[in-house]
Amino acid sequence: MSNNEGVIYRISGPVVTATGIDARMYEVVRVGHEKLMGEVIEIHGEQSVIQVYEDTSGIRPGEPVLSTGQTLSVQLGPGLLTSIYDGIQRPLQTLEEVMGVFITRGVDADGLDLEKKWDFVATASAGDEVVGGQIIGTVQETETITHKIMVPPKASGTIKNIDSGEFTVTETVCTLDDGTEIQMMQEWPVRHPRPYTQKYAPDTPLVTGMRILDFLFPLAKGGAAGIPGPFGSGKTVTQQSLAKYSDAQLVVYIGCGERGNEMTEVLDEFPGLIDPNTGKPLMNRTVMIANTSNMPVAAREASVYTGITIAEYFRDQGYDVALMADSTSRWAEAMREISSRLEEMPGEEGYPAYLSSRLAEFYERAGRVETLNGDDGSVTVIGAVSPPGGDISEPVSQGTLRIVKVFWGLDAGLARKRHFPAINWLNSYSLYPQSLNQWFRDNIASDFPEVRTEISALLKVEAELQEIVQLVGSDALPIDQQLTLEVARMIREYFLQQNGFDPVDAYSGVEQQYAMAKAILTFQDEAKKAMAAGARLQDVVNVPARTELMRARFAEGYLESIGGLVDDMVGEITGTVEAN
Amino acid sequence: MTSKEYKTITDIKGPLVFLEKTEPVAYGEIVTIRLSDGSMKNGQVLDTSDDAVIVQVFEGTEAIDRQAGVKFLGDVFKLPVSRDLVGRILDGAGRPRDGGPDIVAEEKADIIGAAINPYSRQSPHDFIQTGVSAIDCCTTLVRGQKLPIFSASGLPHNDIALQIARQAKLKDSDEEFIVVFCAMGITAEEYNFFRTDLERTGALENAVLFVNLADDPAVERLITPRLALTAAEYLAFEHDYHVLVIYTDMTNYCDSLRQIGAAREEVPGRRGYPGYMYTDLAMLYERAGIVKGKKGSITQFPILTMPGDDITHPIPDLSGYITEGQIVISRELHQAGIYPPINVLPSLSRLMGGCIGEKTTRDDHKKVSDQMYAAYAEGRELRGLVAIVGEDALNERDLQLLKFSDIFEDKFLRQDRDEDRTIDETLDLCWNLMSSIDEKYLVRLDRELIDKYGQHTE
């Protein structure tokens, strides 16, 4: 006979050992008189080792431990959007109502509001044959997002009964012939990827509105990117910009072991921000998970799984979902902390030996897929990495770079110069351009890839020339190379720099990006011509129309005005020949 | 509650005592240890099971033997809090150090502190004018922020901290801060420096001091900041005070943490510091902020000395990953005779964006500070080049930027220890100094602002 009640044998920080309980791996248990939530993470003979999601101070050996028979799961259904959860999907708003402003412990809370009635519109009818993943109805969850109610992945049969109307998430909306009852809410164990039919190769960019990303190092929908960088280099601002401006239909934002105020900022800001892609408030498409640095580490460890399971659930409805995890290093550190309490044999820098496989499994949950219902959906994952001292030779950075195809390397030196986004254009890379070039040719300009190549080539040449300048000064260079330096400066200051907080320039559509890149190349061509005809470099560089062209990007309507500004610049550059 | 005294110590190692065969002892429970000479020590449970208990002894294990008697007090560490804390000086474990009476508790607060629900926070947005140009213009301090000073031995971080404590105020307001000062392992001389200054300005009457000095128990330092923050939370959130917590030196705190980790034979993280140091520090730093429905606030000003002036050392590194920016003190500027020797380039205030601008400071603040930074950064870089190729090899633009970097240090950074500049004075000064650079090179400023504030002469 199995025993579902045992006692605590040992407590060491967030790790508790219990005896006398027959628990399964990853089963959820209740620890102590206060019934703190925990998860079994190791079994040694009689002993079950449990990671506890709440503070364990004051708990004693001998207190009871109860098994629940369930594994750590999330509740999926209408009500996810606009919510903010802790790492184990407790709504922070509910916690505030119950506990006040400080998070105390021993409180359970459902991820979804079980009382709220939603307007369910059946899209399937009695007699329909349905399989797992099939959509049987919809709920207009927010202004922009229609929540599609699906048959749970493992169920199938013929619909006996289905009704439109007002339902709570736990009421049955549909019954199958075999008696299976379907509710709007599904539960899914977070450590298991949700099933899909097949993975596709990505072929569409996730447009972010950040020039350096879209233009030079594009990420595909369904792809994965890593953003490593030392503190203060711009990981969070980049992640938040992606959450604001990227053309994903849904965003899952995980604040994993980072600052409380950063989450507050998102909460304050997003409801008032408009999604440039839909014109509707951003909050409508956002789910947030906040397990900040001072909240329990075991729940931090769980937070990334909670987040990605929610992302997969919306993917299964046919949406393009983007997930940001800030920062995956804190997740890895949570693993390290738990592992060291378990006295496991440490790998590199004290991280558990399974670190890299956990990272790989996580990023593998990204992808563009054919869903069980034959639709197309994607999860794009963007993970921030916080390498100690900014040195990416450490295990989390390396483990991440082995998996992701896009590396946006943040650079402390650039951040110190207030060159933002401080993404180093020399060592960052994307392995997607080949698969995305066709999209850019079809949707933006037929020579888009060539323009990109030209811009990146100029930046590479600049880096080489800078080495010489460091030895001899720029005046010693031949005049054409001095021009190249000026063109490269224009690329950096006008194109690559993009203030994430500028009300206008923070978002730049891909067409505008292309127009700006072309403007730079036009400057180069015209300058060469003028100089060949005798104009002085200084005069060419200093034409006021060029400065105006650059400054005007901070004003609305730039895409419309840029053509005229370029013409003005060309005119003035031509004028420098006559002036001589 | 009279609890049983155990004489079951098995091992003593570093600051840790290991016992066996006790009644169930709570994780985090407070412990007293009676030595054979009758003297007492205090500690806390770090690990507990049916078979064994590990206790961390705050005063160190010196003179403890296996005959020592250990009592478990049935509760976790709590600080008696009351309004009477204000004006008091306590030791590193919260006992009076000023000869005054014990604190009569209005309540007892758990010193570990619960995490503020991120949903219940309010974004800090009130500009604090420190009167120090480098800070006000470039790394603006915000009420409710945690902004550490990254310094190194022999640099004037204490002067800067005190100058800020003296001058900090909301623009156009007399609302004052009360200071909670927390000393961890600093020298008596440094402590006296702080105390005398707080006394001289009258701030001491409105301050609470928690003092653990260099010759006080090292392990006690692990609780001192927790006591200080518990007091701060009580004063801010129960009594509506705006509290400025200055704690120094975080480096000593981290070294104590490392000592415990080593004694427990934990797998160390970088440079021997425990793998959980990030989380541990976060449990201190995150106790800053403003919460919904409460009038008070906690602003933190931790000071740390970077071992070997190395900002990538785990102590500044992990701190910088948690705090909302950092003010970096530079030895080079100090040696050049500049006070305050703040290197603005690696310095940062993450909350600045939301607190500056037309409504709070001035419409030009953001762009001016960006431009000042960018020009200074480039100018500084050119110094390296000039050392190799000489000024002749520079073009006109570079020459101007190079000169500007000197002006920046001499006129903008440099100010007296009691010089309190308003934000308007600071920004006007910036325009004045930027007039040494041709307008066309000031690409971060827009036309409108140049027309409004520019001091270029044709």
Ligand SMILES: Nc1ncnc2c1ncn2[C@@H]1O[C@H](COP(=O)(O)OP(=O)(O)O)[C@@H](O)[C@H]1O
């Ligand atoms: N794209 C950007 N535009 C403007 N400022 C930025 C940008 N990225 C970073 N910053 C500046 O750098 C600071 C630190 O950025 P943040 O993203 O918080 O760094 P990290 O998360 O890497 O520690 C921000 O507070 C902001 O001042």
Ligand SMILES: [Mg+2]
């Ligand atoms: Mg960050």
